[in-house]
Amino acid sequence: MIQNTTVQQWAGARATELPGAERSLQKTGDWEVWKVSGRVFMLQTSMPGEPVVILKADPADALALREAHSDITPGYHMNKVHWITVYPGGTVDAEFVGDLVTDSYRLVVESLPKGHRPATA
Template sequence: MQKIAGDFTANLPGADLEHRLDPDWDLYKVSGKVFMLMTDLPGRPVVVLKADPDNAAALREQHADITPGYHMNKKHWITLEGGGTVDEKLVKQLVTDSYRLVADALPKSKQP
């Protein structure tokens, strides 16, 4: 799932990968704003994405492998874990949605 999400960001205009002090975290940004994080929790790789609050709640209800955002605002972020309920199409859609939520909130001069 992390490979799908990470590879998919190559198609997103202005998406950059950044490593902070902790090399275990990958931060994906657009114009300096984070739209996706990836790390490994004990025994499980995760992808953390921004989501519309109403959509995030529905996703958590529909998919056992989608939980509130790890280390992020639980209302506006979701965590994806590899599992049977999250397929490649859904991962790509959620990455796109997260990217658009962040990119569309940028001032016009900073939008990709």
């Protein structure tokens, strides 16, 4: 089976553009972890047969996104109120995924003490 990694490629491309974003690989499992100032804003892994992206979201936005897009579900292995999982599919495109990554990053940056925020964030 060929896996559609496009959603992860779109998300990763956007994350690399964000100030202070750092990518690491989890020592166990096949998880990529994206952080800013030590705080996670994005995770990437593979569910059975499908690579997914897990992002932080405002609770009201997360609910609306899940209702509007069949390719967005509650965050896998995360707080279901504050995190979403994005699957590859017909309801998401590169721009939309990039916006979701940016929103997740901003939520995390806004929660950081001012001295720990990236200079251009």
